[in-house]
Every structure is written in structure tokens, then in C-alpha cells.
Amino acid sequence: MIGNRLTHRIADGVRIPGTWRPAFICNGGQYFLTDLFVYADGLIDCWGLVTVEEFAEKLRTGWVATSFPAGAQASVHDLVDWNFAEPESWTTPDELLGEVRDTIDLLNGRPDSTGRCLAAVDVFLADRTEQNRAAARDAFLAIPESQRRYALGDMDRKDRPLRVLVAGPGGRTYLPFDGTITQESYDNALGYFEERARRNAERPDRTPADGPATSHAPAVQLYHSYPNKPLDEPGKLGLRHDYPAPITVDGAAYPSVAHAYWALSVADPETRPAVAAAPNAAAARTLAAASSRREGWEHVRTAVLTRLLRAKYEQHPELAEILLGTGDATVIYDDVNSAFWGDNAGRGRNWSGRLLELVRSELLAHRAGLFGAAGGR
Structure with a gap:
């Protein structure tokens, strides 16, 4: 494809x-x-x-x-x-x-269904038991039918040697017009694969000196949502900034990372407690939007959110486990209110996702004993 x-x-x-x-x-x-x-x-x-x-x-x-x-x-x-x-x-x-x-x-440079089939065929050719033939046949039939003709990369013979090999003498292929496989057809298919194996063995090893390229882990997508209360098993919802996971930063308590972010963003100190006490993260954002931002906020906001995320995952180990469970996946964070923080179908900058990946790497480094505390602080 x-x-x-x-x-x-x-x-x-x-x-x-x-x-x-x-x-x-x-x-x-x-x-x-x-x-x-x-x-x-x-x-x-x-x-x-x-x-x-x-x-x-x-x-x-x-x-x-x-x-x-x-x-x-x-x-x-x-x-x-x-x-x-x-x-x-x-x-x-x-x-x-x-x-x-x-x-x-x-x-990702991984074997696809065709590659897995050819690997199963190699196992069968090395040890020609009916069990190994059955495994090769199952792997062959797992290739989407529309792609089987291309499995050998042979535009003249298509997949005929392969379907004959896995059917075996007296067997039948997935194509009715092939009829019953004769011993002669089967021997021809064996000869085809033996010659193919000889040619492949003569090819030089092309593996890079520092090993194969690293695959891309499946992305984790955090869709926009409005969580209003903690859940026993929040799953990926717990990774949202507006998920109600209270944090304490510099002696001040906030119902969520989003509450803390918006409270710290406003210039008027007297407005901050009201933002922090808002009934939910959306209300906190609305209150903050009605007030002016701190001077130079756009230059420090990523550092502020980073610190708030560190606090969240240090103070909520159960949520840290969810974040660590994403492995090395790209975190795609949707934010309908911000093309800066959200990925938004590829049109945003996804800073929220980037910072979650940063904090995740810090948690992994801490777990590996590289830092005394998460983030090395």
C-alpha cells in the first residue's frame, strides 16, 4: 500500500x-x-x-x-x-x-502479514512437518486477499508458488481454478523456494551498524473532555489537565492542574483565589479570561505548566502509572480552546502533549535511579 x-x-x-x-x-x-x-x-x-x-x-x-x-x-x-x-x-x-x-x-520497518508468512514458510522449509505447513498456510491466508498476489514480488508467477507450497500435494488452494495440487506442481514450488533462498543468502547484510531504526509506538490521543469528578479507573482521562486531581504548589492547593494554571495566569492577586475555587476547570478558565494576564505570561507558561504537571504526577502515583503506561508513544492532546496547547487534528502545536512526554521521561529516569527525585529537583 x-x-x-x-x-x-x-x-x-x-x-x-x-x-x-x-x-x-x-x-x-x-x-x-x-x-x-x-x-x-x-x-x-x-x-x-x-x-x-x-x-x-x-x-x-x-x-x-x-x-x-x-x-x-x-x-x-x-x-x-x-x-x-x-x-x-x-x-x-x-x-x-x-x-x-x-x-x-x-x-515502522516491521514484518507485515506477508513478512510473517514468508518467515513461517522458512520454518517449514527447514523442517517439513505438516504442523509447520499448517502454520505457513494460516499465515498465508492471514494476508489480505487483495495483497496475496504481491507476496513474492514476482509479477510473472504472482503468488502461485506460495499457494501451492502451503496447500501441499493433494491439497487445494484458496483459488478454485487451481484444482488439486499435483506432486509435480508441488516439486516445482519447492524448487522455486530453494532457488529463492539461495539468492537471498547471497545478498549482503544491510542492517545499520547501530542497529535497526526504532519503530514509532502507537500514538495516545487525549480527546477534549470535561471530567467533573474523580473516577476509580480514570484511564487516559486522568492525563487531562482538567481531571480533578488536587495538587499543592508553593503551599497553595488547587482542584486540578487546569485550576492552578489559570489561577497563576491572572495579573490581579485578588482574583486568583476565585479562579482556584471555581466549580470546574472550564469555569476557572472563564474567570481567568475575564481578567488580564500576567505580564510576559506567554513566555513562561510552558515552564509553569511543566511544574504543575510534575506536581500532579508526584502527588498522584496512580496517575503517574497511567502516564508511564503510555510507553514512548507520542501524546496527542486535543484542546478546542487553544491551538498552542492542543494538537487539534494536526493544526495545533500540541505543547500539552509534549510536556506530558517530558514529565513521563523524568518519571522513568527517576525510576531508573538516575535522579533522586522526579525531574532531578
């Missing part, structure tokens, strides 16, 4: 490689031809960034369409409208999802 269609997006100042393919979106009963972008960190852009699981749901509901009823209206925005006459679909939702998963693997 990658081919020469290479693109990227910038997240946290990091270039995330990607690719794209055409796809149809069904919105309000009308079909729209659009671009489906797939990125190495596992996010997919089809009218908005979604995770693989969310993309699978869009396929399941038909919002991302792979079949089209005759007579349905279709459109390319600002270019052309038409109606389907005799539409013929070449893929299914499961196949498209499989192609997307394979693409994410390839963008």
Missing part, C-alpha cells in the same frame, strides 16, 4: 512518516472520494485523526465504505458529482483493515 505515496505529519516536532490511498467516506447517505492517510504511529486520517480501533469501527458501520449500492450519489468535493451505475468493489472492510495494519508495520 505504501509504494511511492509518501507523506508525513509533524507531531511534537517529530516527523511521523505516512502514506495514503484513495477511499470513500459515506456521510449522510452520500459517498465522498477522499484520501485515507496512514501514519507510522498508528493514527489514520479519514476526515479526522483516529486510532486503528476507531478506524475499524468506521469500517464496521460503513462510514468508511468498501461497497456501493447502484444509484447511490458520489462526489469529489468542488470537482464532480455522479451516481454509481454498476459498481464493483475490489476489497472488503476486513481486507482494508488488514492493509492498513500492514502499512503501519511497513512504515
Whole structure:
């Protein structure tokens, strides 16, 4: 699916490689031809960034369409409208999802379903038991059917040697017209793979001296929300700044990081207690917006939020575990009120996500014994 269609997006100042393919979106009963972008960190852009699981749901509901009823209206925005006459679909939702998963693997330099199949074939060729053949056959059938013909990279023979090998003498392939596999066909397939193995063994090792490139961990997306009370199991919601996790900074107590941020932002000291006592983070922001900012606030606000986040995760170890559980993933933070703090579908600077990653690395360093306290303070 990658081919020469290479693109990227910038997240946290990091270039995330990607690719794209055409796809149809069904919105309000009308079909729209659009671009489906797939990125190495596992996010997919089809009218908005979604995770693989969310993309699978869009396929399941038909919002991302792979079949089209005759007579349905279709459109390319600002270019052309038409109606389907005799539409013929070449893929299914499961196949498209499989192609997307394979693409994410390839963008990260990991074996995709084809690579896993060929590895299983190597195991079978080294030890030709029926158990190993069955494993190779299962791995072959796990390749999306639309991609199986390209598995060997042989435009003349396509996947025939592979499907014959995993079917075995007397077996049948997934294509009815192949018929029953003869011993002669099977021996030819064995010869094909033995010659292929010989050629591969003669190729020089291309592994970089410092090891293979590091894969992109699946991104963690923190959608905009309005948490009003603590939860027994907050999950990723607990990583939001407005999640009600009280913190104490310089002797002052705040109901959440957001309360503290907005209270510290206002220039009038007498207004700060009212902001800190607001019933929720949204109300704290509204009160702060009605007051003037501290002079030079835009130059210090990232340092202020960093300190507040350190306090949150030091004072709430259970939330620190949730943050650490994100591994080395890019943290995508949505903030409908700020393109500075939020990623906002790639249009913002995502400083909130960046600082969460910074504090996460400090917590990991502390856990590894590199600092006496988180952040080395």
C-alpha cells in the first residue's frame, strides 16, 4: 500500500512518516472520494485523526465504505458529482483493515502479514512437518486477499508458488481454478523456494551498524473532555489537565492542574483565589479570561505548566502509572480552546502533549535511579 505515496505529519516536532490511498467516506447517505492517510504511529486520517480501533469501527458501520449500492450519489468535493451505475468493489472492510495494519508495520520497518508468512514458510522449509505447513498456510491466508498476489514480488508467477507450497500435494488452494495440487506442481514450488533462498543468502547484510531504526509506538490521543469528578479507573482521562486531581504548589492547593494554571495566569492577586475555587476547570478558565494576564505570561507558561504537571504526577502515583503506561508513544492532546496547547487534528502545536512526554521521561529516569527525585529537583 505504501509504494511511492509518501507523506508525513509533524507531531511534537517529530516527523511521523505516512502514506495514503484513495477511499470513500459515506456521510449522510452520500459517498465522498477522499484520501485515507496512514501514519507510522498508528493514527489514520479519514476526515479526522483516529486510532486503528476507531478506524475499524468506521469500517464496521460503513462510514468508511468498501461497497456501493447502484444509484447511490458520489462526489469529489468542488470537482464532480455522479451516481454509481454498476459498481464493483475490489476489497472488503476486513481486507482494508488488514492493509492498513500492514502499512503501519511497513512504515515502522516491521514484518507485515506477508513478512510473517514468508518467515513461517522458512520454518517449514527447514523442517517439513505438516504442523509447520499448517502454520505457513494460516499465515498465508492471514494476508489480505487483495495483497496475496504481491507476496513474492514476482509479477510473472504472482503468488502461485506460495499457494501451492502451503496447500501441499493433494491439497487445494484458496483459488478454485487451481484444482488439486499435483506432486509435480508441488516439486516445482519447492524448487522455486530453494532457488529463492539461495539468492537471498547471497545478498549482503544491510542492517545499520547501530542497529535497526526504532519503530514509532502507537500514538495516545487525549480527546477534549470535561471530567467533573474523580473516577476509580480514570484511564487516559486522568492525563487531562482538567481531571480533578488536587495538587499543592508553593503551599497553595488547587482542584486540578487546569485550576492552578489559570489561577497563576491572572495579573490581579485578588482574583486568583476565585479562579482556584471555581466549580470546574472550564469555569476557572472563564474567570481567568475575564481578567488580564500576567505580564510576559506567554513566555513562561510552558515552564509553569511543566511544574504543575510534575506536581500532579508526584502527588498522584496512580496517575503517574497511567502516564508511564503510555510507553514512548507520542501524546496527542486535543484542546478546542487553544491551538498552542492542543494538537487539534494536526493544526495545533500540541505543547500539552509534549510536556506530558517530558514529565513521563523524568518519571522513568527517576525510576531508573538516575535522579533522586522526579525531574532531578
